[in-house]
Amino acid sequence: MLDDGRPLFQQIAQQVADGVVAGTFPEGAQVPSTTELAVLHRINPATVGKGLALLVADDVLHKRRGLGMFVSEGARERLVARRRTELAATYVRPLVEEARSLGLELDDVHRLIDQLDQEGLR
């Protein structure tokens, strides 16, 4: 659902990018139109356009005149690579900070991760 405090256009961009990473929108495939996304989320088409423009600037999407927006060649690979480098900042740091504030050591955190792995989380 949209609304995590960030500007809506960033959330739209994130959501479409998620779809590319997950394979919902394979490379070369068409992504939903501005109108479809606007009506789906009941948000302003200009905001949707702004979000898609972010993805065009990042070469995740490209526009084909009169046809719509399509997933660029190599988009998924680039997104995955970037998200890997961002993993530390977006997930690991908050995890470690929260663990420290609860008085856990890094070893405890490692153990929790191993535990999840054994329980069968892919």
Add this chain to the structure above:
Amino acid sequence: MSTTTAARSGPAVRVRGASRRFAGTAALDDVTLDVPRDRVCGLLGRNGAGKTTLLSLLAGHDRPDAGTVEVLGEQPFENPRAAGTSLLVRDDQRYPDDFHLAHVLRVGPLFHPAWDAALAAEVVERFRIPAKPPVKKFSRGQRSALGVLLGLAARAPVTILDEPTLGLDATARAHFRELLVREMSEHPRTVVLSTHLVDEMEGALDRVLVLDRGRLVLDADVDEARERAHVVLGPAEAVERATAGSRTLASRRVGGFAEVVLEGPATAAATRSAGAAGLQVRPAGLQELVAALGAGDPPSPEAAVTAPAPSATTVSGASR
């Protein structure tokens, strides 16, 4: 038929120093603003802030005592060249006695050549507007639905809606937002609407105007507005220490806790140090910003945070 340059380019609405007084009280006080073309502009503020007065000036239902109002390059009051370019549906819109839904559907196209009968039928269906009772007997929500019908189906180049969601149930409000954004995609036009449902409508808006006691206190893109303030919440003393020296827009204390709305975005450093002190920091919601701007004392001039209307650079041509 002289279409001025201003009518073809430039902002859809241009207001300069407009004031309107009623019985000596200023309902609008020296308001200057632009509404960009083909954008949805939300007019926010508390009851009595001057929202309906401003909308009346834009639609030519009333005229300013001082200052100027232009809509698509024309002064709207009693101007045949401006007639039909805008449409203001009032929250307390009156209809002739014995008017029924069918009559409203018949008169719309008389004044608005772009009237879309299929869209009108869709609004009737989605909002379940009854055909049988006279409009006079409509409930609050049904009257609002009829206003939405007139406002959207007319496809007026400048569509002005006063409290369109008043009394609508949650389902109908969702229909309204959906129809509004679909119309904006398929038939772009300038929309100015007033509302109290700030958070709910935020996504449908491009721009926000906030009035407080007749004065314009915010004029910004929605995304910018979100950057205008942040909220710090936590134990009162810690909040006081962390926010000393910052410009406080609003604050409240409940028990030992304090919540303050501070001007400007939360910096990463401030967020981290506040977090270390056990405080929560988050961007202010639009409603919180509106409440903060309209809550306190009469705003000092420097408290007015206004920004120029967005240029074409704000949004790239990525649509469709």
Add this chain to the structure above:
Amino acid sequence: MTTATAPRAGRATHGPGASALAVLRLQTTKRFETFGSPLVVLATALLVTALVALVVWRATPEGSGTWVEVSRGLQLVLWWLVGYMVYNGVQSVATTFPLALTLGSTRAAFTAGTAAHHVLVSAHVTLVALALLGLEHLTDRWFTGLHLLDSLFLGGGDPVRLVAILFLGQLVALSVGGAFAAVWVRHGPRVTFAAGVGVVLVLALAAALVVPEVVEAADAFRLWWLAVLAVGVIALCALVQTLALRRAAVR
């Protein structure tokens, strides 16, 4: 480029004349109320007149002819129509003006379109009454001697007088209603009430001053004096409505 062309298209089809026409069509949107209801009032008035005449006929000695005099003298048609048209005139401005403004009419176009509406409605009812008068003559007073439209205040059977009296009478009623409603829209209920009281006082004063003269001038009285008076009142009402609405704001 939809947005650039839409306003120009709007202007092309919505000059002042076109807009006054749109107001006329707005005023006549309620088709039955516009064209049917006045005829119902007319028919009811005729029916009641006939019934009263019947009662009088039964109550008076055979061949007295009183009932014919009653049917000729009972002025229900004129007064009922005038009363209904005052209400109609108020309606045509009080609640229609805010909707016309919302739809994008100018005040000038509204005033013109509403005046046209008043003329249309008066003419419509007058023509029907004229046709009924013709029928009354053709059927030899409804085969009974009953005088319904051939009555004293409707010109005593003269079609020209009937048309003049009914048309101008209704138009005066519509105009007065419209003028008061316009004052109400512009200035609110208190001023309107004061204006009503003022008009009554002025009429009473004028009557007090003029009546002695009238008695003297009674021999010289001509019906066209009334027609001139009616046209004057209609013009005055149109002026009042124009002035009141010219700056009227809906807040």
